[in-house]
Amino acid sequence: MATQLRINGETHQVDLPDDVPLLWVLRDEIGLTGTKFGCGVAACGACTVHIDGEAVRSCQVALSDVWGDVTTIEGLGTPDAMARIQQAWVEQQVAQCGYCQSGQIMQAAALLAETPDPTDAEIDEAMAGNLCRCGTYPRIRAAIHSASRKMQEA
Amino acid sequence: MSRIGTIARRSFLVGSAAIVGGVAFGVYKMNQPDRNPLTAGPGEAALNPFVFIDQNGVTIITPRAEMGQGVQTTLAALAAEELDIDWQDVRVLHGPPAAAYYNSALLGTALPFKEYARSDFLRGVSGQVDKTAKLLGLQITGGSTSMKDGFDRLRMAGASARETLIRAASDRLGIAADKLRTESGAVIAPDGTVLRYAELAERAAETEVPQPPLRDPSTWRYIGKSMPRLDQAAKVTGTAEFGIDVRRDGMKFATVRMNPRLGGGMKRFDPAPALDLPGVEKVIDLGHGIAVIASNTWLAFQGAEAVTIDWDNAPDPAEQDAIWAGIEAGFDTRPNSKLRNDGDVDAPVPGATELTAEYRVPFLAHATMEPMNATALYTGDGLELWCGAQIPTLARDNCAAALGLDPAQVRLTTTFLGGGFGRRLEVDFAVYAALIAREMPGTPVQVTWTREEDMRHDFYRPAAIGRFRGAVKDGQAVMMDGAIAGFPLAAQVAKRWLGVPFAGPDKVHVEGAFDQPYAIPNYRIAGYQTDTEIPLGNWRSVGASVNGFLHDSFIDELAHAAGRDPLDFRLDLMRGEHAPSAGCLEAVRDMSGWTGRTPDGIGRGVAFTYSFGTPAAQVIEVADEDGGIRIRRAWIACDVGLALDPAIVEAQMFGGMMYGLSAACFGEITFAGGEVEQSNFPDYDALRMHTAPKTEVTILETAEHLSGAGEPGTPPSMPALANALFDLTGTRARELPLMHRFDLLV
Ligand code: FES
Ligand code: FES
Numbered sequence: 001m002a003t004q005l006r007i008n009g010e011t012h013q014v015d016l017p018d019d020v021p022l023l024w025v026l027r028d029e030i031g032l033t034g035t036k037f038g039c040g041v042a043a044c045g046a047c048t049v050h051i052d053g054e055a056v057r058s059c060q061v062a063l064s065d066v067w068g069d070v071t072t073i074e075g076l077g078t079p080d081a082m083a084r085i086q087q088a089w090v091e092q093q094v095a096q097c098g099y100c101q102s103g104q105i106m107q108a109a110a111l112l113a114e115t116p117d118p119t120d121a122e123i124d125e126a127m128a129g130n131l132c133r134c135g136t137y138p139r140i141r142a143a144i145h146s147a148s149r150k151m152q153e154a
Numbered sequence: 155m156s157r158i159g160t161i162a163r164r165s166f167l168v169g170s171a172a173i174v175g176g177v178a179f180g181v182y183k184m185n186q187p188d189r190n191p192l193t194a195g196p197g198e199a200a201l202n203p204f205v206f207i208d209q210n211g212v213t214i215i216t217p218r219a220e221m222g223q224g225v226q227t228t229l230a231a232l233a234a235e236e237l238d239i240d241w242q243d244v245r246v247l248h249g250p251p252a253a254a255y256y257n258s259a260l261l262g263t264a265l266p267f268k269e270y271a272r273s274d275f276l277r278g279v280s281g282q283v284d285k286t287a288k289l290l291g292l293q294i295t296g297g298s299t300s301m302k303d304g305f306d307r308l309r310m311a312g313a314s315a316r317e318t319l320i321r322a323a324s325d326r327l328g329i330a331a332d333k334l335r336t337e338s339g340a341v342i343a344p345d346g347t348v349l350r351y352a353e354l355a356e357r358a359a360e361t362e363v364p365q366p367p368l369r370d371p372s373t374w375r376y377i378g379k380s381m382p383r384l385d386q387a388a389k390v391t392g393t394a395e396f397g398i399d400v401r402r403d404g405m406k407f408a409t410v411r412m413n414p415r416l417g418g419g420m421k422r423f424d425p426a427p428a429l430d431l432p433g434v435e436k437v438i439d440l441g442h443g444i445a446v447i448a449s450n451t452w453l454a455f456q457g458a459e460a461v462t463i464d465w466d467n468a469p470d471p472a473e474q475d476a477i478w479a480g481i482e483a484g485f486d487t488r489p490n491s492k493l494r495n496d497g498d499v500d501a502p503v504p505g506a507t508e509l510t511a512e513y514r515v516p517f518l519a520h521a522t523m524e525p526m527n528a529t530a531l532y533t534g535d536g537l538e539l540w541c542g543a544q545i546p547t548l549a550r551d552n553c554a555a556a557l558g559l560d561p562a563q564v565r566l567t568t569t570f571l572g573g574g575f576g577r578r579l580e581v582d583f584a585v586y587a588a589l590i591a592r593e594m595p596g597t598p599v600q601v602t603w604t605r606e607e608d609m610r611h612d613f614y615r616p617a618a619i620g621r622f623r624g625a626v627k628d629g630q631a632v633m634m635d636g637a638i639a640g641f642p643l644a645a646q647v648a649k650r651w652l653g654v655p656f657a658g659p660d661k662v663h664v665e666g667a668f669d670q671p672y673a674i675p676n677y678r679i680a681g682y683q684t685d686t687e688i689p690l691g692n693w694r695s696v697g698a699s700v701n702g703f704l705h706d707s708f709i710d711e712l713a714h715a716a717g718r719d720p721l722d723f724r725l726d727l728m729r730g731e732h733a734p735s736a737g738c739l740e741a742v743r744d745m746s747g748w749t750g751r752t753p754d755g756i757g758r759g760v761a762f763t764y765s766f767g768t769p770a771a772q773v774i775e776v777a778d779e780d781g782g783i784r785i786r787r788a789w790i791a792c793d794v795g796l797a798l799d800p801a802i803v804e805a806q807m808f809g810g811m812m813y814g815l816s817a818a819c820f821g822e823i824t825f826a827g828g829e830v831e832q833s834n835f836p837d838y839d840a841l842r843m844h845t846a847p848k849t850e851v852t853i854l855e856t857a858e859h860l861s862g863a864g865e866p867g868t869p870p871s872m873p874a875l876a877n878a879l880f881d882l883t884g885t886r887a888r889e890l891p892l893m894h895r896f897d898l899l900v
Binding site: 039040073079086094095097125128130131132137138 | 572
């Protein structure tokens with residue numbers, strides 16, 4: 001039985017068992033590989049996407065439970081038309097291997113939507129679930145502050 | 155087909171005896187030229203293995219893999235500097251597996267000598283070793299060697315390509331070459347005529363020039379500057395292609411489940427429960443485990459779990475205590491090495507205070523953020539492979555051997571690596587993909603490991619025990635005798651990668667201890683080894699990740715026994731021995747405002763390790779807070795001789811430190827029932843945003859030789875933290891990870 005999903009503004013019919021996590025629907029079925037697999041157990045944040053604007057771990061949301069519109073990193077901006085938060089990431093030269101960064105950016109985007117000018121403590125709180133094995137945290141923090149400034153100026 | 159696949163296509167199709175397009179110039183004629191692995195189509199030119207020109211412009215082909223360390227950006231900058239192309243026009247691709255991309259710097263660093271005190275004679279010897287490296291054709295990204303290897307080669311490749319293009323323009327315009335200049339990807343004539351490199355490509359491919367001299371550093375525009383990294387736009391938009399992101403038409407998704415008792419076989423298995431599950435198409439017998447092919451990775455995961463399997467036992471002791479006992483038994487054997495043996499550590503020093511200490515460090519997993527994976531397509535008479543590989547030549551050769559193919563029948567595209575840290579030097583994941591793809595000829599198969607499989611089937615940083623004895627007198631160290639027992643990593647790796655036995659002293663086993671720039675008159679470092687079948691691997695900074703902690707912790711203990719400030723104590727021993735090392739200590743002292751005194755509730759520790767040719771010092775500050783002990787601040791100073799890209803060196807320094815601190819706090823792999831007990835981030839955690847220290851980095855450039863940055867930030871982080879915890883709590887941390895003894899903030 002096909003399930004209907006709205007992803008980055010487009011409608012998709014997905015024919016997979018109900019319990020397949022959204023992460024694997026996105027990656028292996030829709031071909032949106034920007035959302036990453038890191039742990040499968042909600043411990044790393046690499047798979048973070050938005051559902052109705054809320055940051056969620058897509059490895060933990062079964063296909064049949066997707067309750068709203070899904071936005072992935074690809075829906076945020078493209079190399080030619082980056083979102084301001086992505087521009088801030090480039091400006092701060094955040095990414096090392098880059099594998100965690102889709103999740104970091106989606107988590108930070110949700111934070112900034114809710115808290116446009118977060119304190120360091122608020123950043124700590126919001127980002128604690130997003131692991132980076134390359135240790136890029138100082139530049140992520142700088143990029144969040146920079147994105148916050150950019151978004152308020154705009 | 156990927157772009158590099160196209161460029162390297164012809165050599166793949168017709169094998170190593172092929173006559174290939176493109177011409178090898180300049181630098182490659184210094185000795186026997188390596189065959190240029192690139193092939194040019196009409197209107198294109200593979201000017202050398204590193205510079206490819208087509209109608210869209212110049213692509214720099216990098217011999218090393220981008221795993222986050224920024225290597226593609228800096229290697230491209232080296233070539234672009236000589237080639238006169240604008241930064242926004244620079245494009246990069248990973249080179250295919252090829253002898254031309256051998257790493258000339260790696261084996262030189264493997265010589266069993268103290269690098270910091272290397273004489274010109276020894277530098278000459280390592281030059282000879284480079285030739286051996288070339289014979290072996292090891293295309294390795296590792297050992298913090300990419301810049302040592304690439305600094306001249308990429309600049310020479312760029313310069314020779316530039317001269318070739320000038321000569322081609324000279325022929326075309328009938329104007330003497332010395333009247334032409336280059337700028338922004340074009341040759342420019344005195345009358346203002348502009349010939350884009352792309353227009354000259356075809357003619358240049360037929361032109362040969364002698365190797366021109368390299369530009370004077372005073373004219374550099376890119377080298378020494380923090381360049382915008384070439385990978386950032388792709389990595390913030392989800393469009394960077396990692397191995398796990400490879401997608402081909404009709405692709406299937408698979409996973410593996412190997413015997414968790416490492417090294418053990420499989421008695422029997424029943425695929426039926428898996429085959430009943432939706433999406434599962436095939437269960438494959440891999441001898442010591444199984445693979446499941448499905449229509450979706452997650453369905454493959456479910457299938458693999460459903461297969462019922464009867465495993466054999468592991469060849470090694472099943473319990474962690476027995477493994478420790480095996481290491482301890484090594485102390486009673488003949489030492490494998492005494493790479494430092496100055497003075498006489500057994501001669502009594504009247505009036506000296508003696509002390510001893512024993513330290514333990516655990517096995518560690520790499521836990522790259524991207525779990526192991528590879529994608530393969532078997533065509534019946536060839537294999538196409540996509541994966542992140544630190545040694546693509548080894549991946550190619552081992553996959554070929556596994557399928558009974560000639561290496562020339564394997565085409566490998568190196569993707570971005572979602573972390574390497576040494577794990578992707580190994581090629582097990584690529585070989586599994588090849589074996590699995592063979593069961594589905596004509597269908598591309600992506601094989602992704604679960605995190606649990608990744609963590610429980612790693613090549614682990616070996617556990618080790620250090621027993622140290624030392625003596626201080628009048629505030630100075632007069633004797634230090636370190637014995638380090640562990641497992642023979644170098645021998646295991648030599649056998650696995652090269653199929654050769656390893657003899658002689660194992661430098662890796664004691665690096666980070668025997669080669670430290672301290673002038674202690676009676677000073678011995680000996681290595682003891684016990685054999686094991688537990689898979690061992692190179693973990694960021696390798697032996698120094700062990701010995702940095704053992705050696706520097708004991709130096710700290712000596713300082714306290716001598717009643718000295720631990721930073722001054724180190725400086726005194728170091729100043730006459732190696733000035734750049736002392737410079738690093740002075741830099742962290744000044745940056746951190748080190749006074750040797752800390753208020754209640756605050757602790758500070760200093761540490762120093764010389765590794766991979768780079769001295770690095772760190773000061774770590776910890777604070778006792780309500781919720782536990784916080785690692786509050788960190789100061790790092792290193793001396794890399796020449797910082798080719800300061801922002802990248804800085805990122806490597808704090809990234810390396812974070813990797814080390816994560817391990818020092820939480821990292822351990824232990825065995826029970828023959829199986830690794832940890833399986834995922836909840837039991838193998840790392841520092842996170844809220845537990846990461848605020849960090850300042852100073853990069854010095856006083857050392858005589860350029861050195862690497864990827865690893866030297868890791869070793870001193872662990873003792874610096876342990877020394878800070880001692881300052882805070884009065885408890886000496888002699889075993890890692892620290893979470894067992896200290897109430898660390900999580
Ligand atoms: S993959 Fe979902 S949190 Fe790690
Ligand atoms: S950039 Fe590599 S894991 Fe975060």
